[in-house]
Amino acid sequence: MTKRAHTLVAEIERDALDDKVPLTSALRKCIVLGGAVNSDQLREWAGNELRGYQGETETPDYRIVAASIHVDAIAGPNHIKGQRISPLQLPEVVQEKGIGEDLPLRMGIGELEAALANDSEGHIHMSLPGGADIARMLDHEANQPFQKITAVYWSVSKTAIAGVLDQVRTTLTELVAEIRVTVPDETADPSKETLGNALTVALHGSPKARVTLTTSQSHGASTIKNADASPDDGEEAPFWTRNKVAAFIAGAVAVAAGIATVARVFLG
Template sequence: MTESTRQGPQPLEQLEQGVLDDTVPLAGLLRLALVIGGHAVSQPLKQWALSELEGYGGKPASSVPDYRRPRAPIQADSHSLTWQRHGETISALHLPDITRGTINEEVTIPYGVGQLQNLIERTPPGQAVHLSLPGAAELRTLMSAMEKYRSRAIIIDDLYWAVSPSVLHDILDQVRTRLTQFVAELRSTMPAGSGTPTPEQVHRAVQNISITTGDNSPVTLTASLAHADHGATASASAGVQQRWWQRRRR
């Protein structure tokens, strides 16, 4: 009886089976990748898997992978003395001048895969997930005080990105695809029948996973071979958890 038989499927074997089965929760697969990264002392793999599990909140925006930076319309809810409007699409140019260069139709999706799945499941068919703009409360006050709104007694009630659930599905699919790519790359470096990769094999596979971040730097998974409402509404603002006026201008 082999060691693999006695102990059951190894993490790589479980990961290989799971990435090909869309019914297997993505969080469990990322935990397997985290274990593999731990055994191989692969900090990049561990960092990426943990970020996808826990989310990118509180981390620099430049560290967020490109597949988590989709475009989505900015929408506003508002009312006056005679009407109410919900889900009105507006341009970033309608926002206060101080947001120029910091807020546009590109939205950073920071949430972990479990929360993304929960947002998708809580969103009624045909509706969007609302992700609040950074500093939305302050922006609502500033906009309501602008002459073009104040003169018509218009009050801005909410400001958010309206993100289609299909966009969130695509993020989850991108993560699963990269896990699949990791398994394929790893298997290509391992002898047939081998169940446990060496640290060097893991590092080589990690180097070949294509993930770029917001500044177009492939820093998330690179390693040296020298190793030893309408729909669901997210309560936290998307992106790094800073006030909007503190965000780095582009």
Template structure:
């Protein structure tokens, strides 16, 4: 009677807030297998394993653009964790902001993120937006570490929506099917289509993995092009003038030229780009200087994001 108890078990446990969401989704995997519903099975599997970068995401996994925060320098005055809205950025910089944040992570990873008070994210477009913003500021002003900030409760809300979708889905099935029987495949597929909003008929793709936290969070295919990356290098080159040590200045220009040559190659090498980015970071750390450090930070973040998204061979 295992088939008969599966639907009843889901109905019994789904309203218990202490019941792990991952456990309920694994039961959905079994229910999908028993009923022949690939839609239910793949939805549960993607929620458990994470969505691939090319997968169509349910609407509840798309967050609106969150607030921005940054560290700023004005003359000798430094300020940290200043909050901005997207409308405070120059129009050209706003063009590089994403309209939404897709969440590809498995539910168990989102549960860990949800326990944190707040998180900071950046991506290639935001790095370039920072560069454009700094171009419009005065000579003794600088914006650094421009990032999105999201509260952990936002991720808790996403998990709550996953649980709500599951409740609605099971409620539909138990309304028309006795608990001792299995629902028809067509009924399960219809419930998934109605409540999840995505019909899953493709094979699961490899998860994007834990890319939601840290410097290169939420990197996507809409990041920097090679030309954009070269503009970031130009911003570093403009800051080299503040370096007084002749040998250090020569080192910086040498690695900048080598990086630019690699980016303009027919097939840029990931290994070469990573090595030269590391060299650029090392020199800037040794030389110091607020303007140079900010420019190098932006270039390093942008190029690292391109590497992480597979932009190079």
């Protein structure tokens, strides 16, 4: 790795391992690292985490949390606060948009960190899109002259938000660990493919094809090893590799024989 890239990886690792350091710091360094080695994949992921998943950008599974739907209302002289309702009680047009109790947290990581730090309650309220219109439709459908719904919102546990932040921090830690496994020599630059695979491992837990770059100490020559590659031509393949074709053929013959037997039973 170049000195600059090596320094960035070390700083990302340090920030990720320190719970007191905001995640925004490590994610910005990921953008810089992605730019240094031309990794659009790393820059895009870190940018989405910082700015939020906007427009048609798909929200990662780890950002989808359980969130109950609640309303605040005035009913005659009574003030109702935090009344939970079922998604089936929402207007039909709202239900058709898929609004329910699975909430994608699409905002930037800084906003999530601020919400977790500033809210003294055990839950955080997030308004449903078009909440004011939903409230008016609910009042209209209820047809209660002394009822007025003042707010419709999701109630999200602070524990769930903390879990999302922890997932991102863990992803950063696994990203650094995979980079170090793949490029153990600190004088070698990680390629954009290396960073892409490292991010895939960190997010999904399975590398596409891990390529490890090692450097010979005696001759200074580099060797590239593919951890998922087939054995060399001069090496004998494992027994399960040698026998898998034969096993497949034998299985196919057995299935064909079984089908023929069933046919004889039913056709006489």
